Amino acid sequence: MSRGAFFESVSHYFDRAARLSSIKPGMLDQVKSCNSVYRMRFPVKQDDGSILVVEAFRAEHSHHRLPTKGGIRFSKHVHINETIALAALMTYKCAIVGVPFGGAKGGVCIDPRTASEGFRERVTRRYTAELIRKNFIGPDIDVPAPDYGTGEREMGWIADTYKNLKMNEGNPYACVTGKPVSMQGIPGRKQATGLGVFQGIRCCLDRAEDMKPLGLSTGTQGKRVIVQGLGNVGYHAAFYLQTQGGALITGIAERDGGIFNPDGLDVDEVYRHQQATGSILNFPGAENVADSRALLERECDILVPAALENQITAENAPRIRAKIIAEAANGPVDFQAEAILLERGVLMIPDLYLNAGGVTVSYFEWLKNKAGVSFDRMVSRHEELVKREMIDELESLTGKTMDAERRKRLIKGPREEELVVAALEETMIRSYDQVHDFWKQRGLPDLRTAAFLHAIERVAESYTHHGIFP
Numbered sequence: 232m233s234r235g236a237f238f239e240s241v242s243h244y245f246d247r248a249a250r251l252s253s254i255k256p257g258m259l260d261q262v263k264s265c266n267s268v269y270r271m272r273f274p275v276k277q278d279d280g281s282i283l284v285v286e287a288f289r290a291e292h293s294h295h296r297l298p299t300k301g302g303i304r305f306s307k308h309v310h311i312n313e314t315i316a317l318a319a320l321m322t323y324k325c326a327i328v329g330v331p332f333g334g335a336k337g338g339v340c341i342d343p344r345t346a347s348e349g350f351r352e353r354v355t356r357r358y359t360a361e362l363i364r365k366n367f368i369g370p371d372i373d374v375p376a377p378d379y380g381t382g383e384r385e386m387g388w389i390a391d392t393y394k395n396l397k398m399n400e401g402n403p404y405a406c407v408t409g410k411p412v413s414m415q416g417i418p419g420r421k422q423a424t425g426l427g428v429f430q431g432i433r434c435c436l437d438r439a440e441d442m443k444p445l446g447l448s449t450g451t452q453g454k455r456v457i458v459q460g461l462g463n464v465g466y467h468a469a470f471y472l473q474t475q476g477g478a479l480i481t482g483i484a485e486r487d488g489g490i491f492n493p494d495g496l497d498v499d500e501v502y503r504h505q506q507a508t509g510s511i512l513n514f515p516g517a518e519n520v521a522d523s524r525a526l527l528e529r530e531c532d533i534l535v536p537a538a539l540e541n542q543i544t545a546e547n548a549p550r551i552r553a554k555i556i557a558e559a560a561n562g563p564v565d566f567q568a569e570a571i572l573l574e575r576g577v578l579m580i581p582d583l584y585l586n587a588g589g590v591t592v593s594y595f596e597w598l599k600n601k602a603g604v605s606f607d608r609m610v611s612r613h614e615e616l617v618k619r620e621m622i623d624e625l626e627s628l629t630g631k632t633m634d635a636e637r638r639k640r641l642i643k644g645p646r647e648e649e650l651v652v653a654a655l656e657e658t659m660i661r662s663y664d665q666v667h668d669f670w671k672q673r674g675l676p677d678l679r680t681a682a683f684l685h686a687i688e689r690v691a692e693s694y695t696h697h698g699i700f701p
């Protein structure tokens with residue numbers, strides 16, 4: 232797969248949707264263009280004392296809303312065009328779920344699997360210092376988050392570096408999201424992308440009129456699912472599909488091979504097995520599939536690619552037998568594969584909607600950091616008092632007394648995580664309804680075109696209202 236293929240796919244999807252809009256060409260150019268890219272090379276000491284020159288990027292795709300927002304990827308395959316394409320997807324993603332940010336993305340060209348903890352920390356802190364130097368990070372400028380190869384630990388180092396170099400700034404921890412909860416992160420952020428994927432799939436499967444042509448009943452209950460990638464996103468998507476959605480996770484594909492069991496795999500047990508043995512292979516009761524890409528071609532109802540871009544191309548698309556492809560990763564289906572799959576009637580839930588749960592909860596974390604107060608602190612006690620009064624009133628009207636345990640449970644005010652999960656669910660449902668209505672009402676060919684067009688119109692509208700084009 233050429234390195235430009237992903238960039239080309241995003242560009243193709245944009246152009247296809249743009250052709251259906253009535254927005255003027257100059258404005259479309261502005262919506263499509265990446266506003267700024269910072270390319271850096273900096274030296275970092277390796278564990279043996281030698282110096283490695285690390286190449287890294289930060290792309291801010293759209294400044295129509297500030298701050299810009301998007302994850303930082305650690306990967307050997309990081310490339311400037313890939314970073315720009317991912318930043319563009321962030322712009323459209325934020326527009327779809329109504330998160331008031333522009334899109335951005337960072338990439339650091341190191342191998343996260345072989346890098347020691349010390350080396351990762353030195354790279355992360357130096358990268359942060361570079362971003363500060365060029366004004367490419369800040370609570371109101373550009374706010375990174377985790378992505379492939381990074382997590383809470385890296386976000387913690389970024390927050391700490393920023394705080395120490397920007398002592399005088401109010402709310403410095405709002406410079407990055409996906410931080411550990413102990414560093415003003417928000418409970419629920421870690422599982423947010425995967426949970427949002429599950430909620431989005433559920434929204435899609437609830438529509439009888441869309442399931443009928445696929446020969447599927449509504450709902451996730453009993454649906455056969457194959458997941459590619461058991462990282463943070465894949466694990467949580469599979470976990471919620473199984474535990475809350477009643478789906479059967481029949482296959483899991485990882486880098487070193489896949490496992491398959493037509494009766495369903497227990498996601499948590501597979502995860503524990505992977506932690507204990509270093510691989511998902513040889514999981515009790517499951518068939519080992521040596522070629523993990525071949526696993527994607529097995530028959531199933533829903534295929535959830537949750538790893539990297541360009542996993543389904545013109546090469547393997549004709550052999551994919553899933554009825555629905557739920558894009559948990561960014562850009563897993565390239566545009567040539569998409570044409571083949573659409574032709575065969577496969578329903579694709581596009582990445583720019585489906586994996587937007589992560590940035591949605593990042594937005595909540597950022598709001599919390601800016602406000603300097605947690606969400607439950609402001610509402611929990613108030614809710615308790617209101618509920619207590621209602622139950623007292625109910626008891627006096629009915630003359631009955633509620634069981635003490637039940638009363639305690641009902642009266643308890645919400646915890647921050649419950650508020651986050653409920654707000655995420657509301658966002659995923661509302662956004663799906665909007666994109667779906669857009670698809671049907673405008674007579675658009677597919678969900679992805681609808682999502683892109685919807686996002687393009689929102690961003691263009693925002694540019695107009697901000698007076699950038701006087």
Ligand code: GLU
Pocket residue numbers: 300301302303374375376377378379408561586587589590591593
């Ligand atoms: N890296 C994630 C994404 O691709 C999260 C971005 C964020 O939370 O800012 O959506």
